[in-house]
Amino acid sequence: DAGITQSPRHKVTETGTPVTLRCHQTENHRYMYWYRQDPGHGLRLIHYSYGVKDTDKGEVSDGYSVSRSKTEDFLLTLESATSSQTSVYFCAISDRQATSYEQYFGPGTRLTVT
Amino acid sequence: GDSVTQMEGPVTLSEEAFLTINCTYTATGYPSLFWYVQYPGEGLQLLLKATKADDKGSNKGFEATYRKETTSFHLEKGSVQVSDSAVYFCALNGLQGGSEKLVFGKGTKLTVNP
Numbered sequence: 001d002a003g004i005t006q007s008p009r010h011k012v013t014e015t016g017t018p019v020t021l022r023c024h025q026t027e028n029h030r031y032m033y034w035y036r037q038d039p040g041h042g043l044r045l046i047h048y049s050y051g052v053k054d055t056d057k058g059e060v061s062d063g064y065s066v067s068r069s070k071t072e073d074f075l076l077t078l079e080s081a082t083s084s085q086t087s088v089y090f091c092a093i094s095d096r097q098a099t100s101y102e103q104y105f106g107p108g109t110r111l112t113v114t
Numbered sequence: 115g116d117s118v119t120q121m122e123g124p125v126t127l128s129e130e131a132f133l134t135i136n137c138t139y140t141a142t143g144y145p146s147l148f149w150y151v152q153y154p155g156e157g158l159q160l161l162l163k164a165t166k167a168d169d170k171g172s173n174k175g176f177e178a179t180y181r182k183e184t185t186s187f188h189l190e191k192g193s194v195q196v197s198d199s200a201v202y203f204c205a206l207n208g209l210q211g212g213s214e215k216l217v218f219g220k221g222t223k224l225t226v227n228p
Contacts, residue, residue, distance in 0.1 A: 004157075031214050033215075040220075041220070042203070042218055042219065042220035042221050043158075043203070043218045043221075045215065048214070048215065050214060058215075090157055090158070092158075094214065100146030100163070100165050100207045101146075101207050101213065101214050101215075101216070102148070102160055102163065102207075103158075103160075103216055104160065105150075105157035105158040105159070106157050107156060107157050108156070108157050
């Protein structure tokens with residue numbers, strides 16, 4: 001299994017509070033991604049990173065920010081959590097294989113905003 | 115843009131039944147194609163892949179063939195088990211495998227009853 005951990009695994013927070021989720025990898029992969037998974041929507045990309053300090057937006061980036069100060073860590077921050085951000089969040093990593101990019105996923109963080 | 119369409123679920127089968135989950139795609143050129151599986155409470159795992167036309171990906175008794183003429187990558191298994199109950203995602207890697215992002219279908223939930 002790819003060495004990807006996410007912390008915390010579960011979190012309950014109140015509307016308006018800041019929340020930071022952490023993704024840590026031991027594979028030295030260049031690319032890291034944050035997704036959210038919601039019923040009826042599948043997986044949606046929030047932000048991704050293509051190197052230290054290099055990040056870009058995905059399709060649902062509003063209300064989220066990210067940072068990557070080290071190759072192994074990718075942080076997702078909700079500056080002021082809202083109930084619509086209740087979801088399961090997955091981190092993924094990737095690197096160029098022979099002919100494609102394969103992504104490997106972490107175990108997920110279940111976030112509830114009350 | 116690139117897109118993936120997979121059959122809506124849920125799909126319910128009896129043990130030892132034949133499984134097909136349809137997946138079609140729209141993409142420029144020849145993308146790489148993937149099937150991911152998500153067991154309850156876990157992250158996505160790469161199940162199989164194919165990187166060029168007529169390639170067959172296989173793993174754990176599952177198979178899928180890259181059909182360029184029909185732009186399809188249907189997942190099949192000859193005899194399903196209760197342990198195959200999961201959500202299955204079809205995905206593509208655009209730009210002929212050169213894009214660092216994956217495009218996912220919305221997932222198909224499979225339940226296998228004893």
